[in-house]
Amino acid sequence: MYTQNEFTSKGFTVWFICALFFLYEFFLRTVIGTFQFQLTRDLDLSSLEFSFLSTTVFLVFYGAGQIPGGLIVGRIGLKKSLLTGSIICTIASIGFGYSTGYAMALFFRMLMGIGSTFGFICLLVSVYEWMPNKHNALMIGISSFVGTIGPMVAAGPLDSLLDAYSIGWRPVFISLGFIAVIILFLVILFVENNPRKSGAYTILHPPEKIKASVFKMFKRSQPWFISIFSACTYFSLEYLSENEGRIFLALKGIKTNSAAYMITTSWIGYALGCPFLGFLSDHFRRRKSIMVAATICLFISIMIIIFLKDSKMLTLGFFLMGLGASGQSIGFAIIADQFKKRFVAVAFGFNNALIGLIPSVLAPFIGWTLDQSSGHKTVTLEDYYLVFISLIIIAVISFIVSAFFIQETYGKSKVEFTYLNVGAK
Numbered sequence: 001m002y003t004q005n006e007f008t009s010k011g012f013t014v015w016f017i018c019a020l021f022f023l024y025e026f027f028l029r030t031v032i033g034t035f036q037f038q039l040t041r042d043l044d045l046s047s048l049e050f051s052f053l054s055t056t057v058f059l060v061f062y063g064a065g066q067i068p069g070g071l072i073v074g075r076i077g078l079k080k081s082l083l084t085g086s087i088i089c090t091i092a093s094i095g096f097g098y099s100t101g102y103a104m105a106l107f108f109r110m111l112m113g114i115g116s117t118f119g120f121i122c123l124l125v126s127v128y129e130w131m132p133n134k135h136n137a138l139m140i141g142i143s144s145f146v147g148t149i150g151p152m153v154a155a156g157p158l159d160s161l162l163d164a165y166s167i168g169w170r171p172v173f174i175s176l177g178f179i180a181v182i183i184l185f186l187v188i189l190f191v192e193n194n195p196r197k198s199g200a201y202t203i204l205h206p207p208e209k210i211k212a213s214v215f216k217m218f219k220r221s222q223p224w225f226i227s228i229f230s231a232c233t234y235f236s237l238e239y240l241s242e243n244e245g246r247i248f249l250a251l252k253g254i255k256t257n258s259a260a261y262m263i264t265t266s267w268i269g270y271a272l273g274c275p276f277l278g279f280l281s282d283h284f285r286r287r288k289s290i291m292v293a294a295t296i297c298l299f300i301s302i303m304i305i306i307f308l309k310d311s312k313m314l315t316l317g318f319f320l321m322g323l324g325a326s327g328q329s330i331g332f333a334i335i336a337d338q339f340k341k342r343f344v345a346v347a348f349g350f351n352n353a354l355i356g357l358i359p360s361v362l363a364p365f366i367g368w369t370l371d372q373s374s375g376h377k378t379v380t381l382e383d384y385y386l387v388f389i390s391l392i393i394i395a396v397i398s399f400i401v402s403a404f405f406i407q408e409t410y411g412k413s414k415v416e417f418t419y420l421n422v423g424a425k
Contacts, residue, residue, distance in 0.1 A: 010192070011130035014078065015139075017186050018126040019146040021082055024183060025116035027150030028089065028176060029058060032109075033242040034158055034260070035169040042169075043102050047244070047379065051367035054242045056360045057106050061113035063356025069117040070349025073125055074342065077193035081118045086184040088115030094177035097170045113356075123147070124332060124348045128341065134282070137333040137411070141278025144329045148271035151241055152264050159260035222338055223347065225405040227354035230331035232398035233295060235359050236302055236391050237266055237325035243363060244370070244384070251381040252309050262318045269322025274329045285411040287334040288402065294327020295399035302395050306388050324395075327402075328355065337409040366390060 032039070032054045040050055073081045092111035099105040127139045161167065240248070241263050249259035273294075281290045297320055304317030331351055339347040366387060373383040 006132060008130070011126075013190050014130050014192060015123070015126045015143075017183070017191050018078065018082065018123040019143055020186070021085065021183050022119040022123045022143065022147040023150045024176075024179060025085070025089065025112075025119035025150075026147045027153065028093065028112055028116060029062075030151035030238070030241050031158065031172070031176075033245070033263075034162070035172075036243075036246065038169050039105075043105060045102065047370050048364060048367040049102065051243055051364045053102070053105060053109055055239070055363035057109045058113040058116075059356040059360035059363075061110050062116055063353045063358075063360060065114055065117035066121065066349035066351075066353035066356065067346060068349075069121050070346040073118065073121050074345040078122050078126060078129075079187060079191045079193055082122055082187045082191060083184065085115045085118035085122075086180050086187060090177045090180040090184070091115075092177075093173050093180060097173035097177065120147070120352055121345060121348050125345050128336065128344055136336065137278040137281040137287075137330065138275060139278070140332050141273075141275035141326075141329050144274035144326065145271045148267050148274070152267040152271065157264070159257060163257065220338070221405075222407060223335060223350055225401050226331050226335045226338075227351045228358070229291060229295075229398050229401045229406060230328040230351055231354045231358035232394045232401070233291075233298060233331075234325050234328040234355055235362060235394055236298065237270060237321055238359055239363055239366070239391070240305075240321075241266070243367065247379070248381075248384050248388075249314070251379075251384065252314070254311060254314070258311065262315055265315050266318035266322035266325075269319040270326045271322070273323040273326025277326055277330055278333070281330055281333060282411060286408065287330055287337070287411065288406055288408040291327050291330050291334075291402040291406065292399065294324050294330070295395065295402055296324075298324025298327070299392070299395040299399060300324075302388075302391050306385065306391070333411075334406070334409055337411070337413050362390075362394070 036050060036054070039045065039053070043049075043053075045053065069081075072084075088111055092108045092115055095111065096105060096108035099108060123143050124140065127136060127143060131139045158172075162172075239245075245263055246256060246259045249262060250256060254262070277290050277294065281287055301317045301320035301324055304313055305321065308314060308317065332348060335347050335351045336344050369387045369390070370379050370383055373387055374380065
């Protein structure tokens with residue numbers, strides 16, 4: 001029988017399939033940046049229109065679906081939720097591959113956002129249901145590491161593969177639809193819902209209305225501060241990956257392929273940072289100090305990326321940006337400390353919602369600002385220098401929120417009992 005203090009093979013299997021779907025949806029989210037030149041040319045898009053397609057339409061529906069997604073996962077469980085997400089992503093990917101116009105592409109990009117809603121929530125719930133509680137932050141970090149393989153592949157390696165074989169964006173997205181079908185069958189065969197038991201005891205909870213609990217979440221300040229921190233810390237990494245990163249680097253004299261690998265380096269930093277910061281957070285029982293350190297690293301990295309031109313320093317800057325952005329994974333651990341276990345999925349959804357919704361507003365704003373700065377003509381390096389000051393401001397906001405507004409939880413729940421195992425052999 002499953003207990004919350006042991007690792008089990010069944011638990012790892014469920015977690016791995018959830019991580020595989022998260023990897024897939026993360027790839028689906030960021031791969032469009034690899035095709036910026038092709039999509040802009042084929043669909044005749046401006047910087048603003050591409051930012052809507054690549055970021056806004058995906059993240060608006062992805063973000064808006066997080067709290068309902070958390071409620072759905074809590075109600076119907078991991079298996080049905082993952083099946084739903086896989087089916088929607090299959091339809092969306094194949095449909096996007098056959099898109100003949102901007103409106104059609106926007107519609108299927110919207111479906112991608114809806115289908116991807118369940119990815120990270122299911123993964124986080126699998127951690128809290130199937131993994132030992134004392135390793136929560138570490139397992140969240142490892143989960144983020146697995147998911148990050150998606151955007152790592154979507155940047156440099158995929159760019160090289162596309163150049164070598166002259167592959168367009170259409171066959172890639174059609175193939176992604178069939179990959180979703182494979183994940184669908186894995187979910188059917190291996191994923192199960194946790195029976196919610198702990199050792200020889202079954203924990204019974206008094207009835208509590210879901211609506212009342214969700215409204216309480218909106219009234220409390222800490223979930224808002226944590227989610228704002230998470231969104232601001234993560235924004236620059238996703239924005240430069242999906243939108244203007246490659247063109248900005250090209251204007252600095254960096255070759256297209258080298259720029260793609262620099263972006264891959266940022267995801268390597270993120271992938272390594274998530275489990276490392278999670279381990280430090282669990283080991284020292286500190287959340288807040290790790291978050292503050294991550295924002296400082298993020299600020300330094302953005303300054304390097306914007307104002308330096310040396311390729312080695314730029315590569316270092318992108319790595320540090322990923323490392324700093326990985327601090328947002330601690331946001332999921334600390335927000336879970338704010339809620340009872342049966343509402344953790346909704347808390348994850350709330351945090352993920354702001355991570356999706358805030359960039360969905362900021363990305364087109366930056367795209368619009370670039371269009372205005374350039375007079376709707378070719379964007380120059382000076383235009384980027386001026387507009388990318390906003391990235392610095394966002395990093396400063398994440399530092400201020402983490403340093404002065406978020407309360408330390410010391411790795412313990414603020415609303416549940418802490419159980420001590422006294423005299424155990």
